Amino acid sequence: MHPLLPSLAAACLYAGAATYQGLRLTQRSSPDKRLLALLGVLALFFHGGSLFLQLHDVHGLNLDFFNAASLIACAVIALTLLACLRIPVENLLLLLFPLGGLTVLAAEFLPSGTIRPIDEHPGILAHILLSILAYGMLTIAVFQSILLLLQDYQLKHKHPSGLIKNFPPLQTMESLLFGFLWAGWLLLSLSLLSGALFLDDLFAQHLAHKTILSSFAWVVFAVLLWGRHRLGWRGHKAIRWTLAGFCLLMLAYFGSKLVREFILHI
Template sequence: MAAFAHWTAIALYSATTILAAMSYLRQRQPHMVPLLALLAGALVAHGISLYYTLISPTGYRFDLLAMLSLVSWTINLLVLLLATRQPLQPLILILAPLGVLTVFAAVYDWGGVAPRQQLSTGIAVHALLSITAYSLLTIATLQAIYLYYQNQQLHNHKPGGISRLLPPLQTMESLLFGLVAFGQILLTASLITGFLFVDNLFAQHLVHKTVLSILAWLLYSVLLWGHWKLGWRGNTAVRWTLAAFAALMLAFFGSKLVLEVILHRSTWG
């Protein structure tokens, strides 16, 4: 079943890529129903493949290749949902081949399996949600930086480069807020599972990560509220995205720096 899902996902992602590429080369709009149907089928097969990739009889996989496959699936799902209302065909042409590569790469067990005896199901779910949320919000940050660049190009009347190959600015802004909203849902689930399954999230070795993650969640919430209620967009959205991601990055890496470098040096000072 795992091998069948794996190769079915690769075949359907490849068919999606070919259909999108043929339409792009002929400079005509693709027939969206078959294109999105192929992408949806690829996502179903990819999801089944991911189940067997991430969960083995002996434990759970958290290595880079497995996580890249999970993030690729999440982004392609978001694009599928948005493509029903937005012209995202160029992104499908970019992301469907990424699906092929990540599904194929995830077959290789690069980092080994975390044994079930060392990791409960609840902690494994929390870890998967945290990694996926962080990855998705990282991509949202890169998207925000690109939007800033695109805004500057338009302001200086110098549109060009990669901008000619991608959807219009308004569509790319919709994708940014879709990424942030999807990432915020995963971050919320990550925090909830953390409080449910992690012993004392405010213990000394976890308090930095917990507080900064909650701060990031609040900043992303303000950004989404400002967009939907006050119409925030453009550079305002970029600034809030970068500020929220800075807090999230400190939560993931700053707490490690505090624990392993600063406190370690003060202890052995």
């Protein structure tokens, strides 16, 4: 089976879900959570099917730049939908559904770079899974910080939009942000540890930048969490540190992949 049909189906469902949610919020009413979840799960089903066909290679995993972006977006949306069962984070889906649609289409239609398939050794696969979960959880934290920044700005200027009026209280939004940060930091710690255990050389030429930048990101998030615990950091300071750590993490993974696959062709 060719991945074109599931890719298009996933993109259409993501677009439909985002449009429905956006229209409901602009009308200052909450979307039906069950309908939104159903659309999201169906989109994830087709997204996952498309990824399975694109990632599978006779020599290993074809985890090129756009496939990796699509896989992380799929993981982020899945984690958010699961979180919606317990905590009020469905507003994040308004940002994540378009991201899922864009990445699944990019993986299908944009040319891939030069990359060697990844050996499917269990230890390597565990490292990849932990990395994807860490990136996914910290991506959710970044989107949460963006919504928190928007909410804080509109409340201070006393012009809350329909979107903001459907948000939980500011304190709850901030607590959710640090919950995601703690989970993402712990997963990132496990990812770095598994890399040290299962990769032959973390500082090999093709891994050095990724290792160094990921370690810096780990330190940034650790300082932020320490500052929250010991100094009560919150608001704009917490958001700035979150964005700084996330930028380092994305440079570590996508920056190195972009250079290797599309510039150096290695």
